[in-house]
Amino acid sequence: MRAETVIKDARIIDGTGAPWFRGAIAINRGKIEEIHRGKISQIDADTEIDAEGMAVCPGFIDTHSHSDLQLFSDPTLAPKIRQGITTEVLGQDGFSMAPLYDIETDAWETHLSGIAGRPDGEWTWESLGEYLEAIDDHGIAPNVATLVGHGTVRFNVLGFSDTAPTEDDLGQMADLVTEALEEGAFGFSTGLVYTPARYSDTGEVRELAAQLAPYGRPFVAHIRNERRQIWEALDEFVDIGAETGVPLHLSHFKLAGPDQQGKVRRAESIFEAARERGVDLTVEQYPYTAGSTTLTNVLPPWVQAEGPEQTLSYLQDDDARGKIRRDISKWRIDGWENRGAYTGWENIEVTNVASEANQSVEGKSIATIATDRNTDPVSVVCDLLVKEELEVGMLLHQLTESDVREVLTNERVNIATDGLFGGRPHPRVFGTYPKILSRYVREANILTLEEAIRKMTSLPARAMGLETKGVLRPGLDADLVVFDPATIDTNATYNSPHQFPTGIHHVMVNGSFVVRDSVVTGARPGAALTK
Template identity: 50%
Template sequence: MNPFAEDSRTVSDIVFTDARIIDGTGAPSFRGRVSVKNGKIEEVSRNEAPDADEVVDVGGAVLAPGFIEAHSHSDFEVFEDPFLTPKLHQGITTEILGQDGLGPAPVSPGHVDEWSARMQTLSGSAESAGVFESMSTYLDAVDDARPALNLGILAGHGTIRFEVMGMAGRTATTEELDQMKELLQESLDDGCLGLSTGLIYHPQIHSDTEELLALCDVLSPTNRPFVAHIRSEGHWLFEAMYEFISVGYETDVPLHLSHFKLSGRKQHGKANLALSFLEIAREMGVDITADQYPYVAGSTSLSAVLPPWAHGDGAEETLRLLREPASRERMAADIRDFRIPFWENDAGTVGWENILICDVGSGRSDIEGMTISEIAEKRDATPLDACLDLLVEEELNVRIIIFLGREDDVETIFQSPLVCVGSDGLVSENPHPRLYGTYPKIIDEFVREKNLVSLEEAVRKMTSLPARIYGLQSKGIIREGLDADLVSFRPEWTSTESSYNNAKQLPTGIDHVIVNGEFILKDGQETGNKPGKTLRA
């Protein structure tokens, strides 16, 4: 369509005028208008506005595609808060769930209690949502909840492995691999956008490379991505990257590296070296990308600091081992001496003084906001004993913020054209600030203050790049005929006050958010509309 042609259109639902249009492709912005009709972008033009039911003059503010959250943990939060409030106010219109291999389905009725306990520190509890024996039933339930945002999901390696093998701490047999492959195929047929794994989490921590290759053989014909929290982001980072890339090379599946980072002092300053692995892989024909959140600290479950063998065959076995003196001595040696190859030894890598308790199941205010080192000093105990005692007291339900990175590495990684944005935000009473602040922080700090990339490039990283990665053909770009998922913001005012001490702060500068042609945020206020849909491949 010629953007300078005379207008002969019928009445539109909404027309946004006097907009600085950033279309999501990385191309330079231009002043113009965007017409929306029946949930689609009807026209993008520099001409005067045609007739419309509603004309919204954005006064020179940016109009961009709605932001796509490449790594989200709202799997069960959508049933508690279908507006997904922390994301809505950041301009996010689409979230990708099922991350780190920990998905909500397929879970048979007899397994739901144990799997819910495993998921609760990353994606919330399944209790309020019920049992999902297939991805199809889960996605149907999400549609029934009428979310404000669009939601797609990945099949979870850990969920599938658990359904076949429980928490068994061993490699899979041929028969078990066949069963896992069958469940994966069913999940892909149900509309999953790809396959995810989290190779530091139980039970997939016990899988070998052959298991990953077998599952990716199922994934390969679909051309959907294999998304991974790799085995190590710290001490064994480059070995873990090599394994991940080799799986993509052998099976010809697209690869996507979750929350790309360099954890611990050993790897600090090596961001360019780590990026070279991605660039070399692409030279070899491997389609590889990554996502990143703009913080030096991550967040996960405290139980992730335990050696693989300490997870036992379920929560009760883990708690038994945590109480046993001989097991504690073995854990101490494994952490201190890095005795287990490829295990992501967070405590040994970053130190107990950099592990902050942000949320415990009981909500104890005397614990939240303290580091493991501070808790140990308060209790006159070793840091390991303080950690293990806390896990026992809270029955493993403890979340942490872990200060593991360096600012210059975060900034170097962000500038790569292969890296998109994902918050990895975990919903809790005392969350990491990334849950509320990731996207405005990118605009405020990385674009306006530090000038790491242009605003057009930052928008590409938040829109068309994740859309391409996850196969969302109708999203991520402002173009006629595509979905009317839009955000209007004023980049000179967009910022976040969300911090490690006070994370639940909504951002400023984001005026309008539109999902499938309906306002969910208008003039900075929630509308109560819930036009979101599940996205099924």
């Protein structure tokens, strides 16, 4: 036979969890043409890669990506493809980049800047379909799929308001979800700790999630609480799945804060009870003890209920700052969801700012900055957000390694990065998948190599409905990673996150090399996927 590319003498890990076998893979026209076991006779190929006993597996699928705007400024998405990611799922935490109809995109852009950054150029789209077209027109290295976001559709109808929707409002929101699904969204996401989705009640969330039922696509949720009220938040999430019949996918599962540490098995029993109840529930995790998000998330909800302009006004008003301080203090007592109050200011680090004037604070904790400036932590938060027009990211140290490891070994859990770009980012942006394969497979031996690969490939493909990805089979997409299990490692750390991994030699997307001999090729064979 003749092939465009053949990878020979490889340890083939097919993504299912089955044991690896020695063989070769032939690739034609972006698809896997044939998989040969054992030694092969000469295949006539334009490009031949001798893996020399290294592993080849399906490309890694990041089920929680925040590359929605980054892909326009860096279409290679080098930090992702260098760690073997070939498909990313965008539109997370209720924040999709579309639909945006007849509204001020500047306000939405400012609101999202701490998580998504800002676009490289003008927003040229309104509908989700137009957003996907813009991606394809620009060209990208990996594949991307997107969810439609709860916060986005709520913003279209109610702006940033904390008011409850009328029946007509809810109908408009439901229509926007359905329209996005018709245009190719892979599911619906919410972020119930973020404005404006945080102002919704269970009935609103249930009604919007129910739009997924005819399509069989997942409801992906950052639940209302990952701390003291996590049990109520999980119950709400599972009940929505049971009542609507839609698949559920739990974003970045964690038990945050000292009160919940060591209670992973209690949460896992909820997952298993849900599945016994008939709820199709899957879960994702990033393998780190710190999380990251936008610094605005430490603010009381009322501060953001009137939009970014009013938020900035509040942050500059002495009376409003006094109320912010009192509310944060009350959160400490009452146990409401607030990362700043519970994590402790010494455990919150600034990851990125927009201006050069404040770049010196990147990598420093809020407590340290307060000491350096001879002021209090709330003043630091308010001053930074004002100066940077809300574009400030933060890193939160809030988990234990023992809990991270226990979650990782659960068979329902797949791997994701949840990585935010810019400044001094979380090391997961550069090193999530190599960390799994080095720290937890080769060194700690808590996962087999085959099981780890399953958690990065076929399991996330199943959860997100990526039917032609995640498994090595003839006829499926030729998204592949060639790596050395003995040397693969992450080099990204909290102190030095901008470090590419070692041990990943080749990465292919749709049959084309996006990484060749550990170097980004610049090729853009990826596509904006649609359902």
